[in-house]
Amino acid sequence: MFFRNLTLFRFPDGITTRFKKLDEQLAEHILRPCGPLELQTRGWVSPYGRGEEMFSVEHGNQALLALGGEDKLLPTAIINQHIAEKVDELEKQRGRPVGTRERRKLKDDALTELLPRALARPSRLAGYLDIANGWVVVDSSSRKAAEGFISALRIALGSFPAVGLEPEESPRALMTEWMIDGKLPAGFALGDECELKDPSDNGAIVRCRRQDLAADEMREHLSSGKQVTQLALTFEERMRFVLDETLTVRKFKLLDIAVEQLDKGDRDSARAELDARFVLMSGEVARLLAAIETTFGVHRPQSL
Amino acid sequence: MAQSLSDIVELETPNGRTVRVRATTNPRARRLSLTIGAGGPRVSAPEGTHPATVRAFLREHAGWLQKKLRELELTGRKLAPPVPGRAETFTFRGVQLPVIWQHDRFPRISVAPGRLDFALDLEHDEALRISQRTMRAFLLREMRREVARLSAYLALKVGKQPSALRFQPMRTLWGSLSVDGRMNLDLALMLAPPEALEYVVVHEMSHLWVRNHGPRFWARVGAVDPDFETQRDWLNRYGHAVKHELSRWIGDDID
Numbered sequence: 168m169f170f171r172n173l174t175l176f177r178f179p180d181g182i183t184t185r186f187k188k189l190d191e192q193l194a195e196h197i198l199r200p201c202g203p204l205e206l207q208t209r210g211w212v213s214p215y216g217r218g219e220e221m222f223s224v225e226h227g228n229q230a231l232l233a234l235g236g237e238d239k240l241l242p243t244a245i246i247n248q249h250i251a252e253k254v255d256e257l258e259k260q261r262g263r264p265v266g267t268r269e270r271r272k273l274k275d276d277a278l279t280e281l282l283p284r285a286l287a288r289p290s291r292l293a294g295y296l297d298i299a300n301g302w303v304v305v306d307s308s309s310r311k312a313a314e315g316f317i318s319a320l321r322i323a324l325g326s327f328p329a330v331g332l333e334p335e336e337s338p339r340a341l342m343t344e345w346m347i348d349g350k351l352p353a354g355f356a357l358g359d360e361c362e363l364k365d366p367s368d369n370g371a372i373v374r375c376r377r378q379d380l381a382a383d384e385m386r387e388h389l390s391s392g393k394q395v396t397q398l399a400l401t402f403e404e405r406m407r408f409v410l411d412e413t414l415t416v417r418k419f420k421l422l423d424i425a426v427e428q429l430d431k432g433d434r435d436s437a438r439a440e441l442d443a444r445f446v447l448m449s450g451e452v453a454r455l456l457a458a459i460e461t462t463f464g465v466h467r468p469q470s471l
Numbered sequence: 472m473a474q475s476l477s478d479i480v481e482l483e484t485p486n487g488r489t490v491r492v493r494a495t496t497n498p499r500a501r502r503l504s505l506t507i508g509a510g511g512p513r514v515s516a517p518e519g520t521h522p523a524t525v526r527a528f529l530r531e532h533a534g535w536l537q538k539k540l541r542e543l544e545l546t547g548r549k550l551a552p553p554v555p556g557r558a559e560t561f562t563f564r565g566v567q568l569p570v571i572w573q574h575d576r577f578p579r580i581s582v583a584p585g586r587l588d589f590a591l592d593l594e595h596d597e598a599l600r601i602s603q604r605t606m607r608a609f610l611l612r613e614m615r616r617e618v619a620r621l622s623a624y625l626a627l628k629v630g631k632q633p634s635a636l637r638f639q640p641m642r643t644l645w646g647s648l649s650v651d652g653r654m655n656l657d658l659a660l661m662l663a664p665p666e667a668l669e670y671v672v673v674h675e676m677s678h679l680w681v682r683n684h685g686p687r688f689w690a691r692v693g694a695v696d697p698d699f700e701t702q703r704d705w706l707n708r709y710g711h712a713v714k715h716e717l718s719r720w721i722g723d724d725i726d
Contacts, residue, residue: 333636335619340612347577366604366611367722390576390592392604464616466623471630 168214168444170293170306173408173416173452174313175459176329178301181470185324186298189230193222196323198235203283207238209319214293214445215438226442228299229449234316237287241278249277292316295449301467302456303329308417328468331413335464338412339366342395346380351400352462357381358399360409363388402455414463416455425451480514482529484537492536494525503528507539508718511551552719555598561587562716565664578605603722610661610721614638617665618656621672628695631679640717645671645706648678659717663706670702 198210212235213219224231250273254265265273294305294316303320305313321327345351346361357380363373373388380399389395397417401407405425409417429447434440459465478494492505492512500517503525507513516525529536553559559570568587575590578601582588591601618636626632633654641657648654654675660668673696681688692699 330632330634333619335616337612337615340608343608366608367600370604386576390578391595391597392578392591392601392608394604394608464619468632469623469626471626471632 168293168441169419169421169448170304170452171419172306172308173419174305174307174310175332175414175416175456175465176303176305176313176317177332177465177467178303178327178329179468179470180301182328183298185327186230186296189223189225189324190221192323192325193232196319197222198237201237201239201287204279205239206241206282207236209234209236209315211235211319211323212291215441219438224442224445226446226449229295229297229445231293231295231445231449232320234292234294234319236290236292238290239282239285240288241281241285246274246277246281249281250274253277295445297449297453297456300453300456304452304456308415310413310415330468332463332465334414335466336462338410338414338463339394339396341463342398342410342412343389346385346395346398347389349381352458354403354458355462356401356404358401358407358409360397360399361385361395362397362411363393364396365393402458406451406455414459414465421448421451480526480529482526482533482536484533484540486537488537490536490540492529496520505529505532505536507536507543508715512536512540552599552722553602555589555591555602556593561720562662562713563587564661565667578602580605580609600722603720607658607721610658610717611638614656614658614661617661617668618672621669622654622676625669625673625676625695629673629676629679629691631676633676633679640714640721642714645710646675648675652679657714658721659710659714662713662716663710666698667702667705670696670699671706673699 193211196210198212199208201208211222212233213221214224214231214233215221222232250270253273253276254270257265257269292305292307292312292315294303294313296303303317305316307313307316317327317329320329345355346357349357351357359378359380360376361374361378361380363375363385365371371393373393374397375385378385397409397411399407399409399418401422404422406419406421408419411417425447429443434443480492480494482490482492484490490512492514494514494516496518497515498518500515503514503516503520505512505514505528514525514529516528553570556572560567561570562568563582568582568585570587570589571583572593573588573590574593576592578591580587580589589602589605591598591605595601615636615638618638622633622636631652633648634652635654637653637655638658639655640659641655644657645660646654646656654672656668656671656675660671670692673692677688677691677695680691696702
């Protein structure tokens with residue numbers, strides 16, 4: 168269950184009482200199957216998997232949640248083909264072309280006819296709340312999906328003032344400095360991947376993988392004024408990831424040194440395994456988030 | 472920006488001087504327009520405009536162009552972009568600072584007491600473009616630092632906080648607030664005095680309560696920033712000079 172990506176949000180102090188009945192509030196908004204004419208549904212599922220009753224897995228100040236979803240699979244090509252067949256049929260019958268308004272109606276009819284027959288693709292998006300420190304961590308690199316998670320949480324809780332990160336220090340400028348000087352804040356070390364961008368409009372973009380970031384060809388790009396927009400880093404030799412200019416953590420992976428304590432445990436159920444993994448991961452991520460907070464000046468919002 | 476054509480048209484002004492005007496066509500343009508920007512006078516025309524129409528338009532407005540150019544000369548405002556290595560000044564947060572050029576492989580700008588240190592490879596073929604990118608990046612960084620702190624502090628007075636901050640050069644506006652509470656600010660505000668920047672931030676944050684410019688809105692602005700009228704007047708009077716200086720330094724690719 169280790170997260171692969173971390174999209175981060177912050178919420179203010181002073182709203183911790185709202186999480187007291189979290190499990191019951193989520194239970195009121197559980198995932199239901201897609202109706203015949205619905206394109207998609209979202210709702211909470213148990214992080215432990217199917218058939219379980221708990222909707223939030225709480226350990227200390229952290230609560231793991233899972234947002235389930237069903238999306239109808241109805242490719243545009245199929246709708247268009249369906250409409251084209253109907254149009255051909257009508258034109259043959261009447262001997263005149265079909266107008267725009269009628270075509271629009273045909274599209275609505277096609278959706279009504281095809282949607283109930285379409286397959287629904289299930290999805291699952293995990294995330295957790297760090298209640299003591301005011302973070303929401305969503306396992307996705309897509310801003311849209313992560314915002315969807317926060318919206319669903321807002322609906323379940325009534326209101327939830329979570330906001331995206333607005334750092335005081337420009338991540339672009341800091342990461343560019345790190346790459347030029349080779350001096351990184353305590354705990355961080357350069358990896359082997361990066362994306363460089365020319366800051367002017369429609370400027371050049373350079374993406375590298377498995378590349379020595381201190382090599383001369385990289386320094387040539389930096390000397391021409393390009394800036395670092397994504398940078399592979401390791402933190403305390405316990406995790407590696409790619410940090411982007413919006414402070415989204417991509418390709419997150421705990422390294423052997425962090426995971427080895429997990430192997431020693433003897434757990435007999437899937438539940439116990441998930442608990443152990445969540446506690447381990449959230450503990451490691453908490454240290455990274457504390458470092459991100461001080462390095463980039465991502466302060467916890469105030470309660471207003 | 473989809474500009475397909477750029478030509479130079481020579482125009483004789485009423486006092487007998489020949490002025491070179493850059494003529495561009497723009498598919499989004501609806502009418503002919505004549506402006507004076509960092510690259511000098513420029514006429515923009517809708518696609519498919521006949522060159523004779525452009526020339527006739529320029530002849531019609533030659534008097535206006537001459538008057539404006541004379542005004543610019545009188546105020547000492549420069550049109551050409553700054554040349555790296557040559558004596559220059561830059562207005563940072565309302566204070567005019569001499570630019571101290573330094574030769575370095577990696578471009579970097581820092582503010583020292585009474586001067587602006589600008590390091591870059593002065594012998595690079597593209598030194599001008601690099602200096603423009605570096606200036607843009609420098610201002611974005613400084614503005615983020617300033618506005619993130621300022622908006623967190625002002626949130627205590629205003630009672631609401633923007634959901635996100637965005638900074639970019641803007642042609643006519645100083646700032647805007649989107650429906651979902653994102654605050655957009657003009658990068659040129661980093662050249663204006665700090666009080667003017669603070670006024671624009673208060674103005675946009677007050678829109679979180681009132682979405683129009685009615686009396687209730689101005690009452691809110693006045694409650695947080697009693698001196699707002701002075702700042703508004705300053706922006707009205709000197710704003711175009713600030714925007715002009717920014718476009719000189721970061722290039723003319725303003726959206």
